[in-house]
Amino acid sequence: MEAESLSGGFDNAPIASAHAFRVALDVMARPGKIGKISGALPPAPMTVAAGSLILTLCDPETPVWLAPSLQGATIADWVRFHTGAPLVANRAGAMFAVGRWEELAPITDFPIGTPQYPDRSTTLIVEMDRMTASGPTLRGPGIKDSIQLGLPDVKSFQANAALFPLGLDFYFTAGSQIAALPRTTKLEG
């Protein structure tokens, strides 16, 4: 195991994860809002935001699917060492999936939950180059009137929203920036 895989965790886990979670909660409750999340320093190319989110939410109970570009030993070991989360190759078994949009799409083979347990669906962490506040118009719970967010795709997210109350939930990460798109958000344009 590389030394890089052993460093870069939260300095003070209870406090750092509390701060990271409040940002994750805030952006999920307000889709389209861009927040700042930090605390973790994962090996490149994983972003600080994605790494912090993983350390906050993942543990031995949450199977994680890593995209091919993140499957190098350094990152896989980093996730295993700091969270204990099992890494899975099968998308159908993933509670969290991390990667760039090109690698995550098509998203149809991630679990979307069941009618009785719609919460049993995958949360996707989409790594982006940059976060922009312009793009498709978002409406729905958590959004006062409407808001814009730069997204890698529109059709897939519209199709996902149409599955409500089933569906996937998304985080978008770039550097230490984070935004979210729950299944309830409707996209226009």
Next chain:
Amino acid sequence: MSSDYNFAYLDEQTKRMIRRALLKGVAIPGYQVPFASREMPMPYGWGTGGVQVTAACLLPDDTLKVIDQGADDTTNAVSIRKFFEKTASVSVTEETTEATVIQTRHRIPETPLTEGQILVYQVPIPEPLRFLEPRETETRKMHALEEYGLMHVKLYEDIARHGHIATAYAYPVKVEGRYVMDPSPIPKFDNPKMEMAGLQLFGAGREQRIYAVPPYTRVVSLDFEDHPFERGGAQQPCGLCAATDAYLDEVIMDDIGTRMFVCSDTDYCRKRREVGHVGEMGVPKAEDAA
């Protein structure tokens, strides 16, 4: 702060589990997410669910307010505030506007909440259909199929028997046009406030359920076209601060039936008295101090 506890009492693994449930709850407004509720150092019914949700959300620099039926100074509220002062070293307040996190039992503060605030409800029975259908397997199916006819029958029976919908608290709501949700036993007077700028989180400890309502989410109280939802409210102004827009508690004054009505939201009432509002049974502020 007593550093023998982990930050905010719960261990990190438990907090992660609760946090994952909270995020799915926010993503599916009104849906009850099962979670592995822990034993807390207080009995069930005293807010174990709310306390776990608050513990998973708190930051060291948060300002916490805890109310029980609107009051900041009741045993339950005081002990939960002290619990988090000790285990999370947060600062506490009685002022609604100062708080970043508010844990509540059975009331929504009269002062409207703002974007940065989180309201955590303590919930005894999270399942609105439970008294109509005792089996969890069945109620889960009913939510899955959006089969809420039974609830409307219950409200209809109210009308048939009493001439109006007699449910006064824990009045069922439909969230974002999909899930019927128990708003916890808040008076139906508070139901319209649930469409707010703050984030609402609900924790039921004994029943092991978490649910949420994001800001600006449609929350509609169930009713009929010919029997629309009525908010109800006070028949008279508050005895201390003369407020006519607040929810009032009835207080029995003696054994010959004298009674007074006062704001249940103690912070709201105190603020009004501080700026000079005086009710019929109140005393002006200067005299009060003397």
